[in-house]
Amino acid sequence: MGRLNPVEYADASAEVRAVYDDIKTSRNVADVNNFWKYLAHDPKTLRRTWESLKEIMAPGALDPLTKEMIYLAVSTSNGCGYCIASHTAAARKAGMTDAMFGELMAVTGMANETNRLVNGYRVPIDPAFD
Amino acid sequence: MGRLNPVEYADASAEVRAVYDDIKTSRNVADVNNFWKYLAHDPKTLRRTWESLKEIMAPGALDPLTKEMIYLAVSTSNGCGYCIASHTAAARKAGMTDAMFGELMAVTGMANETNRLVNGYRVPIDPAFD
Amino acid sequence: MGRLNPVEYADASAEVRAVYDDIKTSRNVADVNNFWKYLAHDPKTLRRTWESLKEIMAPGALDPLTKEMIYLAVSTSNGCGYCIASHTAAARKAGMTDAMFGELMAVTGMANETNRLVNGYRVPIDPAFD
Amino acid sequence: MGRLNPVEYADASAEVRAVYDDIKTSRNVADVNNFWKYLAHDPKTLRRTWESLKEIMAPGALDPLTKEMIYLAVSTSNGCGYCIASHTAAARKAGMTDAMFGELMAVTGMANETNRLVNGYRVPIDPAFD
């Protein structure tokens, strides 16, 4: 009835191992992090989530650092402890400095504040924005 | 008992006008948007919010476009309609292209999805992230 | 497939009318507001919600104005437009002044900001608070 | 100033014991779980919450397993760690299999993603849905 256990590579099915292998190659890491080891309990969700994430986080109109910082801003706003820890690490790896982290937090905090001021004051959308 | 009305410049106190003037000068706009005209019902909150926003959104370790996109990601995640409209406009003005907007939304959506997968699977933080 | 319609008194069952009557008497109003007219589609939820609300919002260790302001703070934080409108009206009726509204919004906004700063900086609970 | 302690049966008032007894009988358990032992600090909230939960979670148009899975989906979306743990256990007890859990998480995650895509793209409601 309790917690699930992580699915380690040695115990994983061929389908799960294929995803793990692709993550390890794509990210150049020795092992996948816990997120994937828990999703592995549902191989379809594991595969779909990895394929989606790989497509979304690839360099494009936005660079990987900007994408990681956006991911961290959302995770911070939502209060997901694991996600904050893992995406802080990922953003650091992608080049986020202490100063950038500080400004990212400041913007995230301020957005949460003004979102509520807007709600409470019931501010109508300006025609210029609509 | 109903909605407040916006505080227009012509009807504003000297204290409120001073903030409006600073916003107009700083942003090079002819009039302030509704957010400020509603906050003006509480001049202290008007002034404090403007001073904070001016400090936080100034160019620093992160450029203004990145800051606007983070603001938009958080507002989108929180579902604040006014904030989404106004910060989409602000991000566009700062240089956000259609392609950047698309990727910003994709990352914001994906972060919201994986935040919940992490919650539900009760994923423990990897020692490497802690 | 579309929206529900409000259940008006004239069309309501005896069970629903009994709740409407109690709301009207308790609040000294001529008609119930839309919230109740929609909940009336599920008479058990109508009755249970009214009984709970009547018990919770009654004067106790906290006075009705304080309770209405807490209700408004939470509704503002959650971005529920109807709830913000109806509980602003209720708080005004219970004595909330413009100045109190302004401070309520300021606290609500600030709490939302610092909640996220705490999340992002991963601040551990001080032993004194635990 | 710190945490509350759980109210154990031996130390509980008659009013609290009556609720504990009803929970134990209704659920056929030897002891109530922590949620109730903390709510017991406010006997009115303890009783009201239990009476509401008993009414809402009883078999009706929806079966108990479906109700537990909805409860778990909402708790996962909100990130309430205790609620995720307790309602995962309750859903398992009501018959949720590993495959059902996997699909429940997949739907919960996807709903959170598309909710934000809708917000950010500012999608207007189709007339057919309104």
Place this chain on the structure above:
Amino acid sequence: MGRLNPVEYADASAEVRAVYDDIKTSRNVADVNNFWKYLAHDPKTLRRTWESLKEIMAPGALDPLTKEMIYLAVSTSNGCGYCIASHTAAARKAGMTDAMFGELMAVTGMANETNRLVNGYRVPIDPAFD
């Protein structure tokens, strides 16, 4: 700077049309709803979201009605107006009766209430759930 417009079939690229066609065939509808017409501004997100949704919402360990109700519960909890409207319609189409809708709302509301009671009372997870 304002809102996007929906991408109608007549104006869509071949890539977008292919997704629209698959949605129309899979759902047996004459036209796609607005959600897809707005996502079409980012064809990769359009395709990825549709492929994910098709996989997740297919009958499996959970039937389509249960999945739609979970989607609606999460969307209701998050306050996404469009999503509530469209998934209420989808759940109705899949067989949700008025009584089922009423119970779904009751569970969703109650989960949101007890999630917060748990937070505020700082309830520790029972060993049996962990």
Place this chain on the structure above:
Amino acid sequence: MGRLNPVEYADASAEVRAVYDDIKTSRNVADVNNFWKYLAHDPKTLRRTWESLKEIMAPGALDPLTKEMIYLAVSTSNGCGYCIASHTAAARKAGMTDAMFGELMAVTGMANETNRLVNGYRVPIDPAFD
């Protein structure tokens, strides 16, 4: 890549020390709590947050206890564990009794419940509230 460490007074810059000193004097405490020791990694955010909080939480149209309870209601609703712990302590210090805490939680829980009932039933705003 991991967690930040708290910035202790002995290791703090003059700018940070000045804020710490003001907090200690204003609150008559021997040391600042962890929130400030983590924000100190970004001295501008430290100073701005403290100045804002000092202005917002000062006695005004609302007394300090009411403000602390609103802060706690919002933090509870948002599920910020640190904030719940620290503002419970602050509210207790400002005079919150056990009975007041119980009612505060009851209102916070109920508001979260009815916010979602309103969302799901799509209740339109009564003209009287608009």
